[in-house]
Amino acid sequence: MTRLFAKRTSAIATALAVTLATKMAVAEPQHGIAMYGDPALPPDFVSLPYANPDAPKGGRIVTAEVGSFDSLNPFIRKGSVPWQLRYFLGESFMGRSLDEPFSLYGVLAESVETGPNREWVEFTLHEEAAFSDGSPVTIEDVMWSYETLGTVGHPRYLGFWSKVESLEQVGDRIVRFTFNVEDRELALLAGLRPILKKDQWDGVDFAESTTEIVPITSSPYIIDDFDPGRFVSLRRNPEYWGADVPFRVGTNNLDEVRLEFFGDETAAFEAFKVSEVNATREFNVVRWDTRYDFPAVQSGDIVKEVIEHQRPSGMTGFAINTRREHLADWRVRDALIHAFNFEFINETMTGSAQPRIASYWSNSPLAMDSGPATGRVAEFLAPFADDLIPGTLEGYALPVSNGSERNRAGTAKAFEMFEAAGWTIQDGALRDADGNDFELEILLDQGSTEMQSIIDLYMESLSRIGITPVVTVADSAQFKERTDAYEFDMAYYRRALSLSPGNEQYDYYGSDSADQVGGRNLMGVQSAAADAMINHMLTSDSQDDFVAAVKALDRVLTAGRYVIPIYQWNISRIAQVKELKHPDYIPIFGDWPGWQPDVWWYEE
Template sequence: MTGRMRWLGTGMAAAAVMMAAALLPASPASAQDQGKTGGSHALALHGKPKYGPDFQHLDYANPDAPKGGEVKLMAFGGFDNLNPFILRGQAAAGAGLVFQTLTTSNGDEAITEYGLLAESIEVAPDRNWVAFTLRPEARFHDGQPVTADDVIWSFDTLKEKGHPLYRTYYADVTKAEKTGERTVKFSFRDGNNPELPVIMGQLPVLPKHAFANRDFATTTLDPLIGSGPYKVVDVQAGRAITYERVKDWWAKDLPINRGRYNFDRIRYDYYRDLDVAFEAFKAGAYDFRLENSSKNWTTGYNVPAVQNGQIVKEEIKHEDPQGMQAFVFNIRRPVFQDRRVREALNYLFDYEWTRANLSYGLYQRTRSYFANTELASTGLPSPEELKLLEPFRGQIPDEVFTKPYEPPKTDASGNIRGNLRTALGLLKDAGWELKNGKLVNAQGQPFRFEFLLVQADMERIVQPFVRNLERAGIEAQIRVVDSAQYQNRTDNFDYDMIIERFPQSLSPGNEQRDYWESSRADQPGSRNSIGIKNPAIDKLVETLIAAPDREALIAATRALDRVLLWNWYVIPHWHDTVYRVAYWNRFSHPTVAPKYGLGFPDSWWIDADKNAKLANSPRRTGP
C-alpha cells in the first residue's frame, strides 16, 4: 500500500501503507532508541530504514524553513462533514490535518514506517502481534494526553461505527489490549498477513472523552479535537474551511516533522465549476494548482502573470505508482456482465486520437493496474506466475496464458473502421445485433447506458467516445451531477459507467480486498466499484496478501494484474511521471524533492522576499 490510509471522503488518494513481507525492526536499535520498551523507532520491509533512530529531519524538509502566512487552495464540490472516518456525508478537504496516527510514512521510502504518536514499535517474531508504546508528551488539542485507552477506543469505534473500509482492514485483528501504562498490543488471527503491523500503525487515534456525548457515526460541522498539526478555526458550510497551525503542537520538534507544516493557516475555497476555478486561480483567488488538465497546461497559461514570473509553472518528477485510471464498467448491470461486451467497448475508445487531439501529446497509455512499478505485468507469465495461475485454468480467460495484454490501438486519424468491425463481431457473439442503426438483443431491447460524471471538464473526453459508440448502434448518455449526489450514487453503486482511479503502491496488500474481492462487491462505500465476484481473483488477492517475500509479492501481483486486465473490467486511460504545478510566486521549497508524492503543502513555505515582491506588483492575468 502507499504512504497513508486515505482520509475517507476527502478525495485524496486511497490506500494505506501496506507491507507484503516480514516486517523487520529498525536498525539494530540503539539503547537510546529502545528505551524502556525494547521496541524500535521504525519498521522496514527490507534491511534498515533510511533514517536511523538519531536522524534530525527528512532530506526533503528544510528544518530552518520559516513559519507563517496563509495559503489558499481550491477544492471541488462541497462538504457537509468534518468527520472523515465515516461513510455518511462529504468530508471537508484537509480534514486529515487535524488527526494523527500511531506511525507515519515519508516521501523518501515507500515501505517504511516511523513512530509518530508511538515512540516505539515492537513486532512479534512470528508476526502474530504488534505493540505500540505511546509518547508521554502526546497531547490532543484540548491538552488532554493521548492514552492507551484512546487507542483501544479508536480501534473499536472505527470497526463498529466507522467507514466500512475499517472493518476490512482490521478483519484479521483478534484483540486490542492495554499491556502497559502507555502500551497497546494488537493480536492477529495468524502470522500470514505481514502487513498488519503497518496497518495498525496507521490507526487514527481519536479522543475518547470528546465523543462521550455525541454519536460518532453522525455527520457534524462542529470542529473535532485531534492531535495533529492543525485545527479547524472557520467553517463556511459547503463553501470554505480554514485550518490554523497549532503553535504549541506537541510533535513540532520530532525529527519526522522538522521543517514541515510551515503555513500558519490553510484555507480551502470550494468551486462547483472547474473552468471558473481555473480562471479564479489566474486572477489570484488562490495560490496553488496541481494541474490535471492537459488543455489548461498547454494553452491556458498564456497570460502576462506567467510571462512575467508572477505565476510559476513547474514540472516535478516523481516515482509514484500510478495505479489505474479508467472508464469503469459496473458489472452489476446486466448489459456489462458479458466479458465480450466489455472487450468490444474497449475497441470503441480511440485513445490515440484522444491523446493527439485532446491531451496535446501528454501522458502515456496505462497497461496495468500497477502502472509505473515493477509489479506491472508485461509479456507472458513467468514460471513463478504460472504456478499461481495454472490452478485457475478454465476459470480465467485463456489469454492470460497465451497473450501479452495490450489495449486496442488506432492510427489516431479518427477512423476506427477496423476496430468497429471487431467490436461488432464481439457484440454479435454476445447476442447483440445491429438493426436499423440500433444495437439490440434477442428481446429487441436497445443497448443503452449512462456515463456518470462529477467533473464537467471530462465531457470533452467522453463525447468522442459517445460518438464512436453511436456508430456501433449504442445509445450512451452523459450525466453530470454535483459532488454530493455523485458520492451518494457511487457509494451505493448507482451508475452504469464512471471514471475511477484505483491508486496503488510499491507494496500492495490488504487494500486489494476492498478493490476486488467478492465480499466487498455489495458493501456500500467499498472500492469494488466494478462489482467483481470472481473466486479466482479472491484467491489471488489472498495469495498476494500472504506473500512471504518481495519476489513472491511481485509474482502474485503480476498474476492478479493479468486476470484483471483480461477480464476487460475497465477501459484504461493514461498516466504520467511528473507533477505539473502552477503557483503564485510567493513560495519556496527544498531543492530535494520527495521520491513519492509532491511535498506540498507540508514541506513548502512562504518566502518573505518573493511574497513582498509579489504583493508590490500589480497582478495582470488578462491579455
C-alpha cells in the same frame, strides 16, 4: 520556470531492496517499522530526507477544489468530505515515508515492537502526546478509536479490525494488537489509524455526518473556520505537542492551509489567475501549455514546475459496473473498450502528449510484463487457469487505433465481440435476441469538464455501433450517493496505487467488498484469482514473491476489462506564487499526500 528533478533510476530498486529484504526484524522496541527488515532511516535521524529542518514558519497556501462538501468528519461513511481532511486530522501512531515504499516512522508512537512472525505488534505512546484542546492522548482514547472506526467507521477501516484477535493495554503507555490471520502488513496498518478523543463523542452518534462537530485530534492543524460548500481554513496549532518528533521536523510550516471550493475547473482556474488561489495542480496539458501565459506568470510572480515521480500510474478512466447483467460478460466490456477511440481522444484532448495507462501498476517495477505469464507469476495463476478471462495468462494489451476519427478496425472488433455476446444491430440499434436495446448510463461528476469532453467524443463512437447512451452529470454529493449504491452502468473512476500495495487491495478488488455499500470496489470485481493474488502479496516472505503476486494481480485486473483507461499522469504540473517553496529533493512518491503542503514553506 520549470524545475525537473533528475531521475534516480535506481532509487525504486534500492528502496524496494531495503524494505523488502528477507531478514526478519529483531523483536525489540524500534523507532520505525518496514514490511521486511528495517527502515532505511537510523534511530537518530533528524528529519525526513525530503523535508527542510530549517524551513521558516508562517504564510499560507490557498488551493482550488472542484465540488462541494457537507461534512467535516473524514472517518465515517456518510457525507461528502474534503479529501485532504483525512490527512490533516488523522494523526496516528506511525507516519509513512514518501521515500520508501514500505516504511513507517513514529509519530504518536515513541516506539514499536513486533513478534518474531508479526503475529502481534506493540506501540508505546509518547508521554507528551496531546490533543489540540490540550488534553492528553490516552490508551483509552486509542482503544476506543480502533474499536469505533473498526465497527462503525468508514469501510476503509473495517477490514483491518476484523483481523484483530485482541487489543489490550500491557503497560502505562503501551497497547498490543494480536492478529488472527497470517498477514505481515497488519503490523504496519495498526500504526496508521487515526486516534480520536473519546470524550468528544459521549452521547453523540459517531456515524452520523455533520459539520457541527469537528473531530478533535492531536494533529498539527485544526479547522479554524469554514463555510459549507465554500471553504475550509486550517490553522497551524502553535501548541502542537509533536513539533520536535523527527518525523515532524521541517513539516507543517505554513500558518494556514485554505481550501476554496468552486463549481467547475474553469472557475477554479480563473480564481488562480486573479490571486484568490495561490497554488494549483494542472491536469490538462493543453491548458498548461497554452493558458499559463498571463501577466503574473510572465513577471515571475507565479512559478511553473514539473514534478516527476516513480510511483505506479494507478487507474483512471471509466469503470464498468459488472453488477449489471449485460455488463457482466467480459466480451461486452471488451467491445466497449474497442469502441473507445483512445488515440483520437488523446490527440484531441492533449495533443497526444500523455501516454495511455497500460495497466494498474504501469510506470513501476510492479507492472505486469508483456506476453505470456512466466515464472512465479504463472505459478500463482495456474490454479485458476480454467476460470481466467482470456488474455490473463496469454498476455493482454489494450487495443490501439490508427488515430482516425472513424476507428474502423476498433468498431469492427466491437461489433464482433458484441455479436459473440448475443448483441446485434436491429433497425439501427444494438439489441439482444429479444429485441431489447443495449442500455448504457454514464455517470459523471459535475466539476470535471475534461471528463465530460472525453465522453462527448466517446458518444460519437458509440452511436456508430447502435448505442445511444444516457449521460448523467451529478453534483459531488449526488455522484457519491449514486456510486456508493452502485447505481450506474459506467462512471468516472480514479484509483491511485502505490509501490506498497497491501490490505487495501481487498477493498479495491476483493470479492467480499463487491456488494459493500459505500465500498471502493466500484466495478464489482469478484474473482477468486484476484483474492488469491492479494493473499499472496500479504503473506510473501520474499521480495520476488511479493512482486510476482502484484504482477499477477495486475494481469487479472487488466485482462478483466473492468475499466476503460485514459491517459496517465507520470508528472505533476504545479503552479504557485513565488513565495511558496519546497526542498529540491523530491521523494520517490513525488507529489503525494504528505508532500504538499506538508514540507512546503512561505518565504517573502
